[in-house]
Amino acid sequence: MKFTMSRNVFLAELQTVQRAISSKTTIPILTGVKISLDSEGLTLTGSNADISIETFLSVETEKADLTIESTGAIVLMSRFFGEIIRKLPEDQFTLEVLESRQVAITSGKANFTINGLDSDNYPHLPVVSTTNQMQLPVHVLNKLISETVFSVSQHESRPILTGVHFVLADNSLLAVATDSHRMSQRIIPIQQGEDFNIVIPGKSLTELSRSLANDEEMVEISIMENQVLFKTQTLSFYSRLLEGNYPDTNRLIPTSFNTTIEFSVPSLLSAIERASLLSHESRNNIVKLSITSEAVVLSGNSPEIGKVEEALNYEAVTGDPLEISFNPDYMKDALRAFGDMNITVNFISPIRPFTLTPTEDSQQFTQLITPVRTS
Known part of the structure; x- marks a missing residue:
């Protein structure tokens, strides 16, 4: 694998997927970022036990100035790799996978050689069913999150309260969060999708909101048994769902x-x-x-x-x-x-x-x- 591209554009993609990468994981390869290159463009993936983020940068994206010499995939330790890219001297850099999974990073007169890991050992992202799907404008989803997520509980004693409860029924989407001292509830009308009742961790929603670019128009939401996927043209954001029954918050609201x-x-x-x-x-x-x-x-x-x-x-x-x-x-x-x-x-x-x-x-x-x- 070998490519040359804009350092700043690459760094922006890398910082997005790094939101899903934890240094505390018990699976060593998940402290790394997976870099995959094919003829259509560059895919970066980061993951931990709760969320996975995948970004795609098309070869046709002008600002990326992406030149592909050969395709392939590698996993690099996220923290060191990110610091190297951030401190490179020139606007452009070249990344090349050498023998024995070593990776050469070149920019101007700076040359780094770092060790990579086999991308085949990187866990596969969940396969998403396309049956239970709906679409929302990105700005609507971001507003929904900002209006509710601050009320989730910060204590793990009641794990279900650390998430936001989303219910789609009767052509309306309800989002509600409570830590038992306060509650935030927003209802928006929606004319699509199968009914669902899920709880998404508040931390996942905060990272999702930070990851969604304002210039994206729509986000597609797909729900599986224990996962939810938020997908735009350039981003796939997976989150686990919280298990258990969310309390009936309707009865809390006085009339x-x-x-x-x-x-x-x-x-x-x-x-x-x-x-x-x-x-x-x-x-x-x-x-x-x-x-x-x-x-x-x-x-x-x-x-x-x-x-x-x-x-x-x-x-x-x-x-x-x-x-x-x-x-x-x-x-x-x-x-x-x-x-x-x-x-x-x-x-x-x-x-x-x-x-x-x-x-x-x-x-x-x-x-x-x-x-x-x-x-």
């Missing part, structure tokens, strides 16, 4: 409320950020919201540092007076998921979960936060 208030997200987010400057210095990290018909006041208190109090700007308030305490970090995550819009925050009581929904379209997107009980 009637005693106090309702409408905010502009940027204004409320700025105030929460100011209040959390002090709450972060306190052991309990909570802020308090006091609502009356005359004023809405946000306050934070750290015995070691001091206190903060701010009267909030709001659009409208209805219902009973209320004092409620909550984790400001949960609130900030939820607000950032909405972006620049008006939201309605709905309360039942100081000890019951409250919801945040878009004022214009309250049915499709819901954030739920459990308050903190204070004595």
Whole structure:
């Protein structure tokens, strides 16, 4: 195998597949990146126990400036190889597989010779059935992930909660995540695909979102028994699915409320950020919201540092007076998921979960936060 191409273009592909490569794997060859070259272009593959990423660079891609002299395949240790490519002196480099699986990398006056591994020993990627498939615009999938994935649990004590629950039924796709203290749920209408009910690890979705190029238009999603494949023209991203039954989160969302208030997200987010400057210095990290018909006041208190109090700007308030305490970090995550819009925050009581929904379209997107009980 021998080819010459743009170092920066190759490096971008390599960095994408390196997201799936772990130095802690018990299978030594999986610490490497598989490089395959045929007459149509260059394929890079990285994998660990949870995700596998494969990128394809066509020989016709102008910016790659790919010249193929001979085809073949090799596996190279990802970390050293990546550092070598990153530090090469010229814009172009040549990679050639020599005898005994040694690999020569040349750029300008720099010449490296490193040891490779037999690509035949690299595990095969899962074979994907084409029966259960659907398509989404890349920007829609990325938005779906950003609106939910931050609510997955970071603790392995309940593994199923470390994933996002996806359900396709009745021409709508539901994505929901919860760590039992907060919940994020988004519903989008969709007119295709067989019904499914799966849980995808949150870490996989975060890496997927980082790997999907914004210039890609559509992503094809294929579901197998214990794997899901996200495929674009240049990327194949495989993730294992989590086993087990996801809890019924529908019953968590209240349907009637005693106090309702409408905010502009940027204004409320700025105030929460100011209040959390002090709450972060306190052991309990909570802020308090006091609502009356005359004023809405946000306050934070750290015995070691001091206190903060701010009267909030709001659009409208209805219902009973209320004092409620909550984790400001949960609130900030939820607000950032909405972006620049008006939201309605709905309360039942100081000890019951409250919801945040878009004022214009309250049915499709819901954030739920459990308050903190204070004595």
